[in-house]
Amino acid sequence: MMKQSMDKRVTESGLREEVAKLGDKYVSVLQELVCCPSAMHDVTNCIRLVKNKMVTLGLDVTQPVLRDDKTGISFPAVVGSLRGAGVGPKTFVVNAHVDTAPVEDVSSWSSNPYKAVIANGKMYGRGVLDDKAGIAMMLLLADAFSHFHKRLPATLLFECVSGDESGGHGSKACLDAGKLCDAALVIDGADPLSIIDAHLGQVWLNLYFAGKAAASCSARRVHSPLLAAVSLLKGIEGQVEEWCCSNPSWEGIQKPYFVNAGRIHSGTWAGATPERCEMSVQIGFAPPVTVESVCLKVNDMADKIAAETGLKFGCNVDLLCHDAFASRDNNLVEMLKTVIRDLRGGESPVVSHAVTGHCDLRYFRRNDGTPADACLYGPGGGGNPHACDEFYEISHFVPVAQNIATTILRWSS
Numbered sequence: 001m002m003k004q005s006m007d008k009r010v011t012e013s014g015l016r017e018e019v020a021k022l023g024d025k026y027v028s029v030l031q032e033l034v035c036c037p038s039a040m041h042d043v044t045n046c047i048r049l050v051k052n053k054m055v056t057l058g059l060d061v062t063q064p065v066l067r068d069d070k071t072g073i074s075f076p077a078v079v080g081s082l083r084g085a086g087v088g089p090k091t092f093v094v095n096a097h098v099d100t101a102p103v104e105d106v107s108s109w110s111s112n113p114y115k116a117v118i119a120n121g122k123m124y125g126r127g128v129l130d131d132k133a134g135i136a137m138m139l140l141l142a143d144a145f146s147h148f149h150k151r152l153p154a155t156l157l158f159e160c161v162s163g164d165e166s167g168g169h170g171s172k173a174c175l176d177a178g179k180l181c182d183a184a185l186v187i188d189g190a191d192p193l194s195i196i197d198a199h200l201g202q203v204w205l206n207l208y209f210a211g212k213a214a215a216s217c218s219a220r221r222v223h224s225p226l227l228a229a230v231s232l233l234k235g236i237e238g239q240v241e242e243w244c245c246s247n248p249s250w251e252g253i254q255k256p257y258f259v260n261a262g263r264i265h266s267g268t269w270a271g272a273t274p275e276r277c278e279m280s281v282q283i284g285f286a287p288p289v290t291v292e293s294v295c296l297k298v299n300d301m302a303d304k305i306a307a308e309t310g311l312k313f314g315c316n317v318d319l320l321c322h323d324a325f326a327s328r329d330n331n332l333v334e335m336l337k338t339v340i341r342d343l344r345g346g347e348s349p350v351v352s353h354a355v356t357g358h359c360d361l362r363y364f365r366r367n368d369g370t371p372a373d374a375c376l377y378g379p380g381g382g383g384n385p386h387a388c389d390e391f392y393e394i395s396h397f398v399p400v401a402q403n404i405a406t407t408i409l410r411w412s413s
């Protein structure tokens with residue numbers, strides 16, 4: 001009797017051994033994921049791949065979708081669950097995103113971004129670090145826990161989401177579908193010794209100026225929408241500088257305001273002034289600035305330019321712009337720090353920090369609507385996310401997965 005109950009108990013070291021055994025299998029899954037492109041909204045094939053793997057592992061699978069009515073774009077997710085023991089057990093979410101940045105110019109890469117080439121312990125490819133290593137690690141964890149979840153007093157939800165790079169749509173789809181939790185760990189954007197527990201606010205704008213074209217020799221008679229867009233951008237840059245001066249830091253981030261014009265399109269040739277200029281802009285900000293105050297400022301500046309030039313101005317605000325969010329050193333962060341120190345003692349200290357990029361932390365809620373304990377951790381080191389020659393340090397895969405597995409086990413027990 002005694003022996004049987006000992007055998008049934010899941011030990012931390014047993015779990016870590018299991019994770020280590022699964023390492024190679026899921027590094028191969030990572031290659032498979034990189035070879036299945038999923039840039040921006042084009043995620044159908046990759047979502048199907050992940051879904052099939054979840055089904056094979058015996059997870060209970062649901063597929064929430066969020067539809068953006070303004071653009072008609074859908075953001076699918078696939079959620080696999082492993083139900084724990086007892087009535088209404090606590091719920092722990094593991095989340096990672098399948099959408100990647102697009103590849104702008106294949107020829108600027110040293111190897112094909114969709115071939116998952118491995119060299120010197122690094123895997124190269126679009127999305128390998130951000131965030132397909134996160135998806136592969138999530139599947140590894142699901143595999144490891146699938147053998148004994150019925151003995152855990154917690155239900156585990158594995159969320160593979162899309163639309164993260166454009167505002168967190170997939171995680172919102174999960175929340176809207178009633179996927180509530182007590183704690184959530186997002187495997188994205190963090191090194192083995194760093195934890196993210198706060199992020200800046202973000203506003204994404206698609207705007208345009210439009211007017212009448214004229215032959216280039218008559219350019220002086222009209223106002224160019226291209227120049228109007230550039231002058232609006234300069235105005236926003238000035239505003240960003242002002243915000244940085246009046247609020248020089250937030251949660252450890254110095255100069256926590258930025259603007260980036262990532263796309264500007266205007267005209268067809270140099271023989272005429274353009275009729276229209278379209279520009280996509282992203283603005284990052286911290287309190288006391290809010291989504292509302294950013295939009296007001298930009299609209300004021302644009303309206304002034306429109307009034308001075310007689311050009312028409314229009315602006316589409318992305319559905320999921322959000323204010324800054326912080327859940328500093330919550331219970332999950334503290335537990336994860338302790339686990340990492342216990343397992344990797346002697347290495348440099350673990351730090352938790354705010355991040356200038358955006359993430360989905362605000363979409364994890366408890367049954368009563370309050371924010372769940374949540375953070376970003378893993379999938380480990382690498383480089384060049386969103387740029388050419390993106391890579392992932394394969395040696396981080398197993399240790400980071402072991403840190404997360406141990407944290408889930410301690411949290412559940």
Ligand SMILES: [Zn+2]
Binds near residue numbers: 097130131164188189
């Ligand atoms: Zn990411």
